[in-house]
Amino acid sequence: MTTYNKNEVDEKNKRIFYFKNILKIIVIQNVTMFLYLCMLFSVVHSFTIEFPYGTNFMVKVKGINLLTVNQQTKEDLQYLFKTTPVVVFENQYITPEDHYLISTWFDSNYLNKKIHPFYETQVPSIDQIAIRGKGVADCFGVNDVEIRNARSFKYTPLWHQDVVGNKWVMPPVVSSMYMIKTPETGGFTSFASMENAYESLSVEDRKICNEINCIYSPIHGYGAQVDFTGYGRLDKYWEETMTKEKIDAMSIQPLVIYPTAEDTKRSLMLTPNKLYKFEGDERGKTPAYTQEKIRYLMHNHVLRQGNVGKLHYKENDLVIFNNRKVMHTSSPLEEYKEDRIFSLLFLATKTPLYNISTAL
Numbered sequence: 001m002t003t004y005n006k007n008e009v010d011e012k013n014k015r016i017f018y019f020k021n022i023l024k025i026i027v028i029q030n031v032t033m034f035l036y037l038c039m040l041f042s043v044v045h046s047f048t049i050e051f052p053y054g055t056n057f058m059v060k061v062k063g064i065n066l067l068t069v070n071q072q073t074k075e076d077l078q079y080l081f082k083t084t085p086v087v088v089f090e091n092q093y094i095t096p097e098d099h100y101l102i103s104t105w106f107d108s109n110y111l112n113k114k115i116h117p118f119y120e121t122q123v124p125s126i127d128q129i130a131i132r133g134k135g136v137a138d139c140f141g142v143n144d145v146e147i148r149n150a151r152s153f154k155y156t157p158l159w160h161q162d163v164v165g166n167k168w169v170m171p172p173v174v175s176s177m178y179m180i181k182t183p184e185t186g187g188f189t190s191f192a193s194m195e196n197a198y199e200s201l202s203v204e205d206r207k208i209c210n211e212i213n214c215i216y217s218p219i220h221g222y223g224a225q226v227d228f229t230g231y232g233r234l235d236k237y238w239e240e241t242m243t244k245e246k247i248d249a250m251s252i253q254p255l256v257i258y259p260t261a262e263d264t265k266r267s268l269m270l271t272p273n274k275l276y277k278f279e280g281d282e283r284g285k286t287p288a289y290t291q292e293k294i295r296y297l298m299h300n301h302v303l304r305q306g307n308v309g310k311l312h313y314k315e316n317d318l319v320i321f322n323n324r325k326v327m328h329t330s331s332p333l334e335e336y337k338e339d340r341i342f343s344l345l346f347l348a349t350k351t352p353l354y355n356i357s358t359a360l
């Protein structure tokens with residue numbers, strides 16, 4: 001059996017003490033290095049933004065792959081969407097499942113319901129998404145289906161807000177489009193801020209607009225003839241025979257809303273081609289007068305200089321926008337010969353419409 005004298009024991013204890021301390025230092029250094037690399041990793045994977053659309057309410061996000069974002073980046077994007085209602089992501093390679101999942105990040109009140117009417121080209125695996133545009137839909141499980149469009153979409157960019165004026169369905173907070181095939185020329189969406197439009201009204205006009213409810217008639221809107229402005233209705237739809245079917249499909253929605261319960265800014269909400277008239281029996285609220293007032297609002301407040309941005313698409317662009325804060329156009333179908341194909345999502349929501357008397 002080995003025996004140690006006192007000096008040898010002290011020397012051994014010293015060595016153990018030093019060894020333990022060196023080990024501690026190595027562990028601390030490695031943990032520090034790991035934390036530093038984590039920080040560096042999150043910095044490398046953050047994104048940059050730019051405003052190339054001539055407006056401050058539309059933003060392009062650069063340097064991001066939406067399939068690999070971490071929790072911090074996701075929260076940053078949610079905040080970006082809260083501050084800026086139109087967000088464009090370039091070069092995203094996503095499936096309809098990804099498209100749906102990413103869109104749900106931006107509405108905590110979303111519902112898994114289908115609210116679009118495009119049953120012929122809906123994607124079988126995610127039926128909330130439909131293939132739209134011009135030409136033949138032949139992707140994501142939709143096989144060789146001609147995309148049908150109403151005549152009003154042929155020659156003018158039609159200004160609208162998605163699903164506004166449809167009975168029993170809340171207009172979505174989140175709408176989004178993913179570009180699958182884009183033509184050489186043509187193929188765009190213009191956006192206009194409805195928050196800016198409201199804020200450009202005089203105090204007197206705000207008071208008037210705050211009190212207005214819109215009666216919408218989707219059936220009268222099916223055959224709408226709309227002029228070059230994208231909102232000027234040409235046909236005398238009020239002379240058509242009124243039927244029970246038409247009356248049953250009508251709905252009433254406020255002209256001024258708070259987009260969600262969290263919002264503190266008011267916004268106009270409007271879709272001219274489905275609008276029948278303002279609610280009320282006064283002479284100034286007939287269908288013809290209503291159209292005149294809407295043209296005034298659109299020309300002088302919604303589409304005034306600086307309040308419109310135009311997004312020209314490239315393939316694999318994904319745009320996600322707050323449908324209750326902006327109005328947007330369709331792209332005139334006859335501007336291009338080639339196919340233009342995109343997947344479209346109206347994300348259903350249980351967020352009610354907050355008019356000025358029910359919010360804040």
Ligand SMILES: [Fe+2]
Pocket residue numbers: 160161162328329
């Ligand atoms: Fe739309």
